[in-house]
Amino acid sequence: MIRARIIATGSYAPEKVLTNFDLEKMVDTSDEWITERTGIKERRIADEKQAASDLAYVAAREALKGSGLKARDIELIIVATVTGDMSLPATACILQDRLEAKRAAAFDVNAACSGFIYGLSVANAFIKSGAYRRVLVVGAEVLTKFTDWEDRTTCVLFGDAAGAAILEAVNEDRGILCTKIHSDGSMWDLLHTPGGGSRYPASKETLRKKQHFIKMKGNETFKIAVRTLEGLVLETLDENKLKPADLALLVPHQANLRIIQATASRIGLPMDKVAVNLDRYGNTSAASIPFALDEAVRCGRVRDGDYILLEAFGGGLTWASALIRW
Ligand SMILES: CC(C)(COP(=O)(O)OP(=O)(O)OC[C@H]1O[C@@H](n2cnc3c(N)ncnc32)[C@H](O)[C@@H]1OP(=O)(O)O)[C@@H](O)C(=O)NCCC(=O)NCCS
Known part of the structure; x- marks a missing residue:
């Protein structure tokens, strides 16, 4: 295959x-x-x-x-x-x-x-x-x-x-075993950059209203992220007949340590099996997962045959996972 x-x-x-x-x-x-x-x-x-x-x-x-x-x-x-x-x-x-x-x-x-x-x-x-x-x-x-x-x-x-x-x-018998991608556009306004697109083309008015900057309803996003990520991780593992204990490493999107800890705790995964670097780099959106993965690989945290799970939640809303056998 x-x-x-x-x-x-x-x-x-x-x-x-x-x-x-x-x-x-x-x-x-x-x-x-x-x-x-x-x-x-x-x-x-x-x-x-x-x-x-x-x-x-x-x-x-x-x-x-x-x-x-x-x-x-x-x-x-x-x-x-x-x-x-x-x-x-x-x-x-x-x-x-x-x-x-x-x-x-x-x-x-x-x-x-x-x-x-x-x-x-x-x-x-x-x-x-x-x-x-x-x-x-x-x-x-x-x-x-x-x-x-x-x-x-x-x-x-x-x-x-x-x-x-x-x-x-x-x-x-290794490589990407499965990816899952999901969206819910009904909550697009939780996280968006309104100005500069075709809805609000760039103008003095959009600049004055600071519409070219990222707007986020952080607290609402936080709650949905925690709920969603637990389900996403378990769904991905279940489909592949794996349990959280089978994972060598979880590489989550680095938005908030409390979201990462809540997800790990809800699925019963110890934090030493979770890649975290947001303390040093903050939330780097689409870059955060490949960045944290590269760091884990270079530190020797990923070995041949290991099961690695990537998971993310973000604007759109979108959420996604990838299960990898390294
Ligand atoms: C943004 C985030 C850190 C805010 O934390 P929170 O615990 O939800 O905090 P709240 O937004 O409820 O704000 C609590 C209080 O802190 C204040 N506050 C907000 N930012 C602050 C800051 N930088 N410094 C000090 N106080 C701040 C708020 O004004 C609020 O004050 P109030 O109670 O007087 O109104 C958190 O909601 C978060 O990480 N959200 C999800 C981000 C995410 O996953 N995004 C999707 C992927 S990018």
Whole structure:
């Protein structure tokens, strides 16, 4: 049976660090509040010249290097992002050009924080169908350029990063075993960036109303995320006749430590089997899962044959999981 296997990963975060103490000087907040409510201590901030494709490029180069492949071996590039370089063209096309991946088709996926798993799921389907053998999936976000630095309810949460994975067709009993993607558009307004699209085209008015910044109803989103993620994880494991104890590692979207802990506790998974790096990077939306996965791989937390589960919840609303036998 043909499966898609992640043969290499890569990641990148900008150098500039913004700590909770720095934020104390910018808005009415405290290190104590941010740490207790979110688990975040610091995040990385892209410089003025860095766009999503610049972060994606470094992560993708690293993944390519690890894979031993050349850019021209890649047949498809999928970039998951809600903070792409421009609304036209796709950031994936800009990345294709920078990588000189001349044979690759390229497009973006917009599923907010679930975007990387959505991308993985599309790549998996293409590979299983036999259409492509080698696919690059990247999650890349520069959320801090869409952050209202006067809004303490959102500006303490986000950071910038990119993570990449190269998938290859294999005829083995390992690789991606299953992906699940879900959406509920009735709650789109819980998390959105209203201005600059065709609903509210960019104008002096949209700028004045700060409509180009991310708006989030955090508390409502939080409650739905906790409820949904438990069901999602158990559904994914059940379908594959696995139990939480079979997992070597859970790689959750890094939105809030309390959401991650609640999910782990509800399914009875100890936190030492959960990848967490939001303390250092904050919520990097579609980049958070490939970034945390790459870190886990580099730290030796992932071994051949391990069962790994990726899960995410985000704007849309969207939620998604991927079960992998490494
Ligand atoms: C955003 C989030 C951290 C806020 O935590 P919370 O416990 O829900 O806090 P609330 O929004 O209920 O706010 C509680 C109080 O803290 C205040 N507050 C909000 N941000 C604050 C900050 N940065 N510093 C200090 N106080 C703050 C609020 O104004 C509110 O004050 P009030 O009670 O006087 O009105 C949390 O809701 C969250 O992580 N949400 C989900 C994010 C998510 O999963 N998104 C989807 C994927 S990206």
